[in-house]
Amino acid sequence: MEDNPGELWIDQGRDLFYQKRGPRNASLEQCDFGMGPGKLEGAAVRLPRYFADTDRVEDLESRLLTCMTRLQGFDRGQLIREAISAPASRGSDIEALALYVTSRSNGMKVNVTLNHQKEYDMYKAGEYLFYRRSGQTDFGCVQCHGEPDKRIRLQDLVHMTSKAGAQEVASTWPAYRGSHYVVRTMQWRLNDCVWQMRLPDLKYATDYSIALTTYLNRQGNDAVMQVPGFKR
Amino acid sequence: MKTSWIKWTLSAATGLVVAGCATYPDQETTRQMAEKMVFEAFTASPAHMKRLEQDRSQQICSKIGDAKLSAEEAAEVVKLARASIRYPASGRLSGDWKAGDRLAHDGSGDRIRNGKTEPNKENGALCQNCHALAPGEINVGNVGPSLTGYGKQRGNSEAIVKYTYEKIYNAWMYFPCSNMPRLGATGHLTPEQIAHMVAYLLDPQSPINQ
Numbered sequence: 246m247e248d249n250p251g252e253l254w255i256d257q258g259r260d261l262f263y264q265k266r267g268p269r270n271a272s273l274e275q276c277d278f279g280m281g282p283g284k285l286e287g288a289a290v291r292l293p294r295y296f297a298d299t300d301r302v303e304d305l306e307s308r309l310l311t312c313m314t315r316l317q318g319f320d321r322g323q324l325i326r327e328a329i330s331a332p333a334s335r336g337s338d339i340e341a342l343a344l345y346v347t348s349r350s351n352g353m354k355v356n357v358t359l360n361h362q363k364e365y366d367m368y369k370a371g372e373y374l375f376y377r378r379s380g381q382t383d384f385g386c387v388q389c390h391g392e393p394d395k396r397i398r399l400q401d402l403v404h405m406t407s408k409a410g411a412q413e414v415a416s417t418w419p420a421y422r423g424s425h426y427v428v429r430t431m432q433w434r435l436n437d438c439v440w441q442m443r444l445p446d447l448k449y450a451t452d453y454s455i456a457l458t459t460y461l462n463r464q465g466n467d468a469v470m471q472v473p474g475f476k477r
Numbered sequence: 478m479k480t481s482w483i484k485w486t487l488s489a490a491t492g493l494v495v496a497g498c499a500t501y502p503d504q505e506t507t508r509q510m511a512e513k514m515v516f517e518a519f520t521a522s523p524a525h526m527k528r529l530e531q532d533r534s535q536q537i538c539s540k541i542g543d544a545k546l547s548a549e550e551a552a553e554v555v556k557l558a559r560a561s562i563r564y565p566a567s568g569r570l571s572g573d574w575k576a577g578d579r580l581a582h583d584g585s586g587d588r589i590r591n592g593k594t595e596p597n598k599e600n601g602a603l604c605q606n607c608h609a610l611a612p613g614e615i616n617v618g619n620v621g622p623s624l625t626g627y628g629k630q631r632g633n634s635e636a637i638v639k640y641t642y643e644k645i646y647n648a649w650m651y652f653p654c655s656n657m658p659r660l661g662a663t664g665h666l667t668p669e670q671i672a673h674m675v676a677y678l679l680d681p682q683s684p685i686n687q
Contacts (some may be wrong), residue, residue, distance in 0.1 A: 362499040369502050370511040378535045380528045381663040388656045397606050397618045444528055445521030445589050453518030
């Protein structure tokens with residue numbers, strides 16, 4: 246783990262978290278990731294979850310958007326346009342923040358629980374979407390991620406219908422992606438999957454990706470969080 | 478300002494309100510919610526939005542978890558597949574194995590970024606992504622079965638040519654709901670391109686049969 250270049254993004258994320266920034270000149274210390282304002286320990290391992298103040302189930306990245314707009318006054322559209330950085334860039338603020346917040350759960354077990362009706366709904370919708378085939382490739386997620394020891398060309402595919410595979414998904418994002426020289430998030434991962442599936446441009450932080458993340462992370466419960474992951 | 482922050486953060490206490498009676502939604506409610514999510518999740522022109530719509534076979538073939546395809550459903554998928562098959566205008570189901578070789582190793586075509594599809598002249602056939610091809614090729618996937626020696630094992634009788642063509646055009650005619658894309662039926666490949674793939678698989682000169 247010491248050799249993971251993604252470690253650098255943790256420091257960047259910590260700085261961004263505590264700096265007073267944005268039109269309201271505020272830090273993110275009052276941001277509530279579900280454990281109370283500013284409480285980061287163990288927050289990421291329980292995401293996505295329902296938030297009463299938005300009346301939505303939010304994943305980490307949509308929660309960051311909520312806080313950066315409400316607390317700091319940033320423009321949501323602008324944040325979304327910049328959320329996924331160019332390869333070999335210094336990365337986006339959200340990428341660094343997502344990694345920092347998740348790193349504060351390192352060593353803890355993933356524990357996505359379903360309490361609110363909207364959490365049950367998200368979980369079931371995510372499961373449905375995992376198996377939903379469409380487009381000219383007839384692909385759902387399960388076509389590539391439903392069996393063990395499979396590869397696309399030389400790229401290993403995570404076996405997400407197994408406990409161990411789902412746990413890998415739930416505990417290794419955000420991750421440093423070697424071929425991109427930047428830290429990537431779960432929203433990016435899903436975006437890239439649907440691109441290969443020949444679907445149109447996936448919007449950032451919509452219910453579609455939050456549902457899939459809710460499903461996969463809950464399937465991955467009890468994995469020990471360890472970020473940044475390292476991906477090819 | 479401070480007061481409004483406090484109000485906001487207090488109201489963020491999560492997940493407690495409706496905890497009593499919450500449970501999994503039923504199948505039909507789940508379907509409706511998830512389908513709504515699909516059509517709200519993408520930025521696309523009307524033409525590209527069509528890619529999100531499932532045809533009847535895709536609906537049948539999206540079984541959740543261990544749910545099994547019934548005999549009636551399998552029969553319907555096969556019937557729809559049979560009806561989907563189109564042959565090249567020339568009537569020749571086997572084309573140029575060299576063109577097929579090139580297409581088999583091309584995994585690009587028709588992907589969408591920022592509303593624009595890739596500028597390829599034609600779509601790649603995607604074979605290498607999932608199948609072992611000529612002997613000794615290392616950069617090949619294993620999601621589907623190995624195709625090494627495909628023609629050597631089967632010969633190239635008229636029946637095999639026709640079967641191979643139809644299998645690529647719409648794999649679900651023979652294996653309903655298999656992972657293999659219905660490359661012709663969905664419009665990813667043209668009948669002429671599929672004929673090149675047939676030649677690549679069956680021609681004794683093709684590297685896949687060496």
